[in-house]
Amino acid sequence: MSATKLILYDITSVLSDKAWSRNVWRVRYLLNIKGIQYQTRWLSHPEIEPELKRIGASPTSHWMLKAETYTLPVMYDASKKTVLSDSNTIAAYLEETFPETRSLRVAQSIEFVQSFGARLNESLFPLLVAPTAENLLPETRAAWRTKREKAYGTTLEAMAEPDTKRAELLKVVDDELSYRDVAIAATLINARRVGGADSDIWRALMEAHEGRWRELMSHFAQWEAVDVGIDSSCTGSTSS
Missing domain, CATH: 3.40.30.10 (Glutaredoxin)
Structure with a gap:
């Protein structure tokens, strides 16, 4: 290391x-x-x-x-x-x-990742934005919600699309691990952690594309470690 x-x-x-x-x-x-x-x-x-x-x-x-x-x-x-x-x-x-x-072939993956992010956001973001607010620290939720509802022109809950839209996601086929797989896994783990492993959206994602994304997340489980880290109140200066 x-x-x-x-x-x-x-x-x-x-x-x-x-x-x-x-x-x-x-x-x-x-x-x-x-x-x-x-x-x-x-x-x-x-x-x-x-x-x-x-x-x-x-x-x-x-x-x-x-x-x-x-x-x-x-x-x-x-x-x-x-x-x-x-x-x-x-x-x-x-x-x-x-x-x-x-x-991870980052340079070769950037264009795909940018396109993928835009398309997948259109499908998942409306479904996850309200649950995201509930996962934030309680004292920060109101301001976060107010800022976004003002920008979006509607409530977070009203943004949710019909259930039929949940499977309209981009199919990816690539046998060699790359940054594009990282981007997909990052989007999926966000959906699982924000929406919940028992949510309809997570079940739909894991069933999509003949279970390919389920296999991807099973493979990526080995890289899900999160260190304890430090809170901002404990930080020192990092600027020169």
């Missing part, structure tokens, strides 16, 4: 190990698959913007809020004093910076 210390910023929640964010799971899976040492720094939603500004992270575009905003994942590489925003940017950085680790 690499001795380089990386800090992965993630969004805390009421889940036992806190990790739920789809985009952060892309990076977490990559780090775990590659065997790169890292530590998670947990932030609540109100803490994200001030902390990212403090360390010099760049805002990224939010596809639903339709604006540049401070969001996660963000990664800090202490060895290079480098701050990176956006899961795809971080993925490319890990592939380039740690060439001795397992390659």
